[in-house]
Amino acid sequence: MRHLVSIKDLSSEEFAVLVDRAAHYKKVFKAGNLSESQKNHAKLIGKTIALVFSKRSTRTRISTEGAAAFFGAQPMFLGREDIQLGVNETFHDTTKVISSMVSCIFARVNRHSEIQQLVKHSSVPIVNSLCDKFHPLQAICDLLTIKEHLDYTKNKLKVAWIGDANNVINDMAIACLKMGIDVAISTPHGIEMDQDIIDAGLEIAKSNGTKLECTHNSIEAATNADVLVTDTFISMGEEYAKATKLKQFQGFQVNSEVCSHAKPNYKFMHCLPRHEEEVSDDIFYGEHSIVFEEAENRLYAAMAVIDVFVINKGDFSAGHDSVSN
Structure with a gap:
């Protein structure tokens, strides 16, 4: 079974x-x-x-x-x-x-x-x-959405994650690397990806000819990215730490400045629910956003x-x- x-x-x-x-x-x-x-x-x-x-x-x-x-x-x-x-x-x-x-x-x-x-x-x-x-169901949905818009089977892509080290990126990073997509992860100082995820990702990247990079610089991660992704900074059950986390995540909003470093035809994704501290309105509702198609694909x-x-x-x-x- x-x-x-x-x-x-x-x-x-x-x-x-x-x-x-x-x-x-x-x-x-x-x-x-x-x-x-x-x-x-x-x-x-x-x-x-x-x-x-x-x-x-x-x-x-x-x-x-x-x-x-x-x-x-x-x-x-x-x-x-x-x-x-x-x-x-x-x-x-x-x-x-x-x-x-x-x-x-x-x-x-x-x-x-x-x-x-x-x-x-x-x-x-x-x-x-x-x-x-x-969060494996989200990873399936996300890769379907990326495939529909940019077709990773025909194009070499880079996905940039800007935000927390959480369950969504744990599965999404592995999924992207398995499908031949380079992954750049940017988290604030003091927040690191789980080592077992990094180890598994690097092993997949080595065998698939892909790249996994981790940084604390959102501009560095976004540079030449085909897809920009973020998620809530405050997960369910962490509401008690809201003030502390928002301070820690200052400078990590996905906005026009960050997106200007991505490729011209980049796509923006977010698994929802969304808050403005994570992504500005003009990006979330803008022409590059595919968040509602992503949600339907669940x-x-x-x-x-x-x-x-x-x-x-x-x-x-x-x-x-x-x-x-």
């Missing part, structure tokens, strides 16, 4: 399959062909997909429930106020019970150790829908994951011939 915990756990070929499947299901969904929709809807009729969410969500909940419904499954949302997970019942007991009644568990939790416990005790695939270490990323890990039981080659690249 295969679980989706991080992009680091996938081969380059497996990750490419997930991006291609997402593109395929986007075409199917947009086409609105009734017979094709009915064929996909029949794949999980009578099945249930659990959404175990310890953290609130907009895009993750909508995309996961929509993807489950697309394949005919019943999505079951289980928020932290709805079940006993980690409160009056152990992770072991709750996971055993939930996994005995559903076909898959999408888990949006606090700590990476909680994902590891779910994987250890579940009898069905676990899909990491966010933890403090990784739906097709979830479809791809359900297809591979649930319908095809972790077999990345099953049904691959029908995928339109």
Whole structure:
């Protein structure tokens, strides 16, 4: 049984399959062909997909429930106020019970150790829908979005991340490097990427002929970049440190000055929700921004994951011939 915990756990070929499947299901969904929709809807009729969410969500909940419904499954949302997970019942007991009644568990939790416990005790695939270490669904969506606009299979690209060292860039950096994209990461002084991510990234870069650079200079990272990316400076659960973090991140807003160092046709991305301290209005809503297409692509990323890990039981080659690249 295969679980989706991080992009680091996938081969380059497996990750490419997930991006291609997402593109395929986007075409199917947009086409609105009734017979094709009915064929996909029949794949999980009578099945249930659990959404175990310890953290609130907009895009993750909508995309996961929509993807489950697309394949005919019943999505079951289980928020932290709805079940006993980690409160009056152990992770072991709750996971055993939930996994005995559903076909898959999408888990949006606090700590990476909680994902590891779910994987250890579940009898069905676990899909990491966010933890403090990784966010693989966002990486699938982001690479689909980059492929649509700049096609990394035909062009050598550079992605520049400007902001915090967090779960989003942990998976996005690995995903980009696996797909042959150079990555430059700029974080404030005192904030460093996790060493295991750097080590894994450098190993991939060496084998793929790509570059991974880390700096504390946002202009340096943005120079000649094809894609500029940022995220919230204050993650959920860190609101108590808002004043301190905003001071630490001074000078790291993505604005016209930073973007002037990128390539003329650069694209701007943000996984949302967005705050003005991270990116100025003229960039976020400007002609280079693809943030809302990026958000929509979360739906097709979830479809791809359900297809591979649930319908095809972790077999990345099953049904691959029908995928339109």
